[in-house]
Amino acid sequence: MNPQALRLDHARALLREAGVALPPPASANDWTEIQAIIDGLCELSARDPLTGLPNRRAFLGRLTQELDRSSRAGEMALLLMIDIDHFKSVNDRYGHLAGDAVLRAVARLLSEQVRPMDTVARLGGEEFGVVFPHCGPTFGALLAERLRAAVAATVMPLPDGQATLQVTVSIGGAYSPAWVRSSVEHWMERADRQLYEAKRQGRNRVCIEPVPVNEVSPEEKDLLFAWHDASGYMIDAADAV
Numbered sequence: 001m002n003p004q005a006l007r008l009d010h011a012r013a014l015l016r017e018a019g020v021a022l023p024p025p026a027s028a029n030d031w032t033e034i035q036a037i038i039d040g041l042c043e044l045s046a047r048d049p050l051t052g053l054p055n056r057r058a059f060l061g062r063l064t065q066e067l068d069r070s071s072r073a074g075e076m077a078l079l080l081m082i083d084i085d086h087f088k089s090v091n092d093r094y095g096h097l098a099g100d101a102v103l104r105a106v107a108r109l110l111s112e113q114v115r116p117m118d119t120v121a122r123l124g125g126e127e128f129g130v131v132f133p134h135c136g137p138t139f140g141a142l143l144a145e146r147l148r149a150a151v152a153a154t155v156m157p158l159p160d161g162q163a164t165l166q167v168t169v170s171i172g173g174a175y176s177p178a179w180v181r182s183s184v185e186h187w188m189e190r191a192d193r194q195l196y197e198a199k200r201q202g203r204n205r206v207c208i209e210p211v212p213v214n215e216v217s218p219e220e221k222d223l224l225f226a227w228h229d230a231s232g233y234m235i236d237a238a239d240a241v
């Protein structure tokens, strides 16, 4: 197919507007630019335009990967749902542009507080999600509290340059169960329930679902390893009996 025959102007314009650099337009037999456009569009479809963070779609993909990885490795991962408190009153009082500036500032703050292997995303509205791979209960509680405290302590300048304001966030969290393949929906629902609890208890706080003890016995873990070693891949327990 001749790349010139494709209608690429719209995609080029979209990417230019989003600040994605493209190579010079392709000649008839050069697919470099087409590939760059495809890559750029994939990148755009995964990003929240206001904050530059991964969007909900990208975050769901990341959670799926993390569930697969942590259930194979027998590690826990922590999912946090973070919601700005009384955000509607920021919009009502200072205007939508100020609200947008607060969303960008919170996004930046959260991103600055996490480790390179963690993922911060904007899930929509004034809600953010963070996933911490390989994270146990003691460390997880510290990380969540650090995020809450960082937001509460920050004075944010508003776009008019005159006013500043401070906001707080409520945080709900849940761990992925080690050794057990759960679903992303269930994981998010558990974290959401804790977020609701944090709001109910008065906001500006962290609630994390307690980790169930002895979810899988050491014998069951050995069994999982044995099946893995013998066959080269994990056999479903139901198929093995």
Ligand SMILES: Nc1nc2c(ncn2[C@@H]2O[C@H](COP(=O)(O)OP(=O)(O)OP(=O)(O)O)[C@@H](O)[C@H]2O)c(=O)[nH]1
Pocket: 050, 083, 084, 085, 086, 087, 088, 089, 091, 095, 096, 097, 098, 099, 100, 103, 124, 125, 126, 199, 203
């Ligand atoms: N500026 C701005 N506002 C947004 C955006 N997305 C959603 N909102 C606003 O976020 C507000 C969310 O308000 P509510 O869901 O009532 O929650 P809240 O006021 O934060 O109250 P609590 O969550 O109960 O503490 C609404 O006013 C939305 O219009 C956005 O991209 N920019």
